[in-house]
Amino acid sequence: MLDALDTDLAPVIAEQPHPVLFATVSGAHLYGFPSEDSDLDLRGVHLLPAGELLGLREPEETRSRAWVRQGVEMDLVTHDLRKFVRLMLRRNGYVLEQLLSPLVVHTGDAHRELAALAPGVLTSHHAHHYRGFAVTQWRLFEKTGELKPLLYTFRVLLTGIHLMRSGEVQAHLPTLVAESDVAPGYLPGLIAAKAQREHGSAEVDHARVQADVERLHAVLDEAQAGSALSDAPSAYDALHDFVVRVRLDGQLPQG
Incomplete structure (x- = not known):
């Protein structure tokens, strides 16, 4: 669907007050299972005047x-920008996935510079972010029985x-499955099912997927x-200096 959509958002970007x-692009399109x-x-990120x-x-x-x-x-x-960078420094994997998303609709030199600084905020404690997100999504799956939160659980x-293991932020579930030695073999089928319907039920063996989720939690801990x-x-x-410099410049170099 993303390929077929006119994603020239220059007019929308230009209308923003700052x-x-x-x-x-984030969400299901970034994660590789859009419906x-x-x-x-x-x-x-937008830039407020000082x-x-x-x-x-x-x-x-x-x-x-x-x-x-x-x-x-x-x-x-x-x-x-300041809020976004502070979130980066709080072990927030979500904002890093946005910053490093390969699905770019608007960019510039400042974006590329910020992305280049991203490895300097990665820590082993980012595991807590993904562990907590998985717990929340699993609870939602148990409540609703929908496929979407189940895929989110496996994805995170x-x-x-x-x-x-690698020090790399990779949010695309099909790529993760292809490169993983621990991903359940039925995930490609669930991804294909999700493509048909955004809020469909998960036709799975609950005990089996629960065991796999628990196993992946243990793998994450290890x-x-x-x-x-x-x-x-x-x-x-470096991030402090970057925020100050870009703010004082008051404009973003584009390229």
């Missing part, structure tokens, strides 16, 4: 917009394992214990 550093009726989730951070009024650090294009529901959510566990990733970010100073 410069946009980048916008990428025909999936929303298109766009995520990114003056808006100095006064008494609360700055608009997060901005969202939703609309329909060619029959597809779309939404754009951006954070101010495999992303966390891959990150702990991968974290043996990870070569550091205990703390190393890029704090």
Whole structure:
């Protein structure tokens, strides 16, 4: 569906009240299991003027917009650069996946520079993010029986394992399955089923998938214990300097 959609979002980006550093596609399209009726989730960063951070009024650090294009529901959510970088430093895998998404709809030199700094925030503690996300999605699957949260459960566990082992953020479930030695063999079939319907039920053996989820939690624990990733970010100073420089420039070089 993404290939067929006109994703030239330059007019939308231009309408934003402040410069946009980048916008990428997140959600099911990034994760590799979109349905025909999936929303298109766009995520990114905007840049507030320095003056808006100095006064008494609360700055608009997060901005969202939703609309329909060619029959597809779309939404754009951006954070101010400072907030986004602070989230990066809080072991938040979600924002790193947005920053490093290969599905780019708007970019520039500042985006590329920020992405180049991303390895400096990766730590072994990012496993906690993916472990917690998996627990939340598994509970949702048990409540609803839907395939979507089940795939999210497997996706985040495999992303966390891959990150702990390789130091690379990989959010695309089909790629994770193809490269993994621990992924259940039935996942490609579940991905294919999800492509047909966004909110379909999961036709699975509950006991089997539960055992596999528990096994992957154990693999994640083991991968974290043996990870070569550091205990703390190393890029704090570089990110601080980056935020200050881009803010004072007041504009984003495009390229």
